Amino acid sequence: MSYIDSYYFATVNKQLNCPKLVGETSADVCIIGAGYTGLSAALHLAEKGYSVALLEAQKVGWGASGRNGGQVAQDYNMPHQELVKKVGRQIADSLWDMSIESVDLVKELISKHQIECDLKAGVLHVAAKASHCSHIKASVDYKQSVLGYDKIQYIDEAQVADMxxxxxxxxxxLWQDAAHLHPLNYALGLAKAAQDAGVHIYEESPVIEYQGGDRGFVKTDSGTVKAKYILLACNGYLGKLEPKIAGKVMPINNFIIATEPLPDEMCRKINRDDVAVADSKFVINYFKLSGDNRLLWGGGENYSTRFPRDIPNFVRKYMLAYYPELADVKIDYGWGGTLAITLNRMPYFNRIENNVYAAQGYSGHGVALATLGGKIMAQAISGDAEKFDMFANVPTPTFPGGTLLRFPGLVAGMLYYAMRDRFF
Incomplete structure (x- = not known):
């Protein structure tokens, strides 16, 4: 089993090649899923003195953690004003503070563990339509005046064109304190740090069954982990492992291409300040420059359970709609991945049983929020559930019809918003 053919895999610093779980072992905590949540939780638990077994069905960072756009930004997809209505001002403010903490945590881990992952500064969110302009201006004003956040800058149309x-x-x-990075190298760096802290990571070990309670265990096709605590950190790859929470998330596909390396002059023209960019469409376009001057572009719509046959050409047309001068540029890589969204676009944290926890549904903010989510899960397991409870108290609706009807419902909804992107 290996990684998919992507730019990220082609430029990994070093693979870990962890063993498959064979036979029976025991640990204080068994974590299912070696993405950002699982890796961060494992590392923070090990640093607290817990023994940890981390099970991954494929390879470390094989899912969305190793395939995403690499943006590390503050905030959530639910505006602070809406959070206030859902949970009150005090908790909403604490959640806002935690979104800032999530970005700081990523930077701290990269520095502490010397993770080489092309870390760069800045994320620019741009209005795709004139009708979106007032919302973005109001967003900046609100964060500066109400939340007291001064690391966000309003950029007018002429400045956007220059950038x-x-x-x-x-x-x-412009989120000045946000960042972007090479997501797979970041995941592998977290995994190495976790191993150094004593975590046992098992790859190619898909979980087929688990049980909480006093005799908790997690079972794969070739082994079993007996554990006092269990953390489900599967996100878009939960499948049928836990029906109680499956209906809270919707797995969706996302696609990215990587061009051949571009000349310095072209890079400065299309991204003067080397920031990551995302636009305001519902089906967003997002892009950034890699560490070796490639343009990484994410975009396109897919309403099937399968990936397009020709991802490079599927995504390329969206890039050329904005940068037609790249028509002759070669596309070296094209790949897809599966993430998970919730109906309210907020992360979903839950305690399924006294010793079974779950964290999922980061809805496109996974690099920062899943890293923080892992730390919060480690805190909750060790007895400090204050931050966990704040997230758990945010109402997270189940998709209508649960897992049976959520996909047809998503298709209808996405088609509607895709039409709005084009015509309104």
């Missing part, structure tokens, strides 16, 4: 070399976008908000 990106195009006139297709309108105004924007």
């Amino acid at each position: 990106l070399g195009i006139n297709c976008y309108h105004n924007g908000e």
Whole structure:
């Protein structure tokens, strides 16, 4: 079993090649899923003195953690004003503070463990339509005046054009303290740090059954882990492992291409300040420059359970709609991945039993929030559930019809919003 053919896999610093679980072992905590949540939880638990077994069905970072756009930004997809209505001002403010903490945590872990992952500064969110401009301006004003956050800057239309070399976008908000990185190298760096702290990582060990309670265990096709605590950190790959929470998330596919390396002059033209960019469409376009001057572009719509046959050409047309001058540029890589969204677009944390926890549904903010989620899970397991409870108290609706009807419902909803992107 190996990674998919992506730019990220082609440029990994070093693979870990962890063993498969064979036979019976025991640990204080068994974590299912070696993405950011599982890796961060494992590392923080080990640093607290817990013995940890981490089970991964494929390879470390094989899922969305090793395939995403690499953006590390503050905030959530649910506006702070809406959070206030759901949970009150005090908890909403604490959740906002935790979104800032999540980005700081990523940076701290990269520095502490000397993870080489092309870390760069800045994320720019731009208005794809004139009708979106007032929302972005209001967003910046609210964060500065109400939340007292001064590391976000309003960017007018002329400034956006200067930064990106195009006139297709309108105004924007620049998250100055946000970042972007090579997501797979970051995941592998976390895994190495966890191993160094004493975590036992098992790859190619898909879980087929688990049981909580006093005799908790996690079973694969070739081994079993007896554990006092269990953490489900599967996100878009939960499958049928735990029906109680499966209906809270929707697995969706996302696609990215990587061009051949571009000349320095072209890089400065299309991304003057080397920031990560995301637009305001519902089906968003997002892009950034890699450490070796490639343009990484994410976009496109897919309403099937399968990936397009030709991902490079599927995504390329979206890139060319903004940068037609790249028509002759070679596309070296094209790949897809599966993430998980919730109906309210907030992370979903839950305690299924006294000793069984779950964290999932980061809805596109997974690099930062899943890293923080892992730390929060480690805190909850060790007896400090304050931050966990704040997330758990955010109402997370089940998708209508649960797992049976959630996909047809998503298709209908996405088609509607895709039409709005095009015509309104």
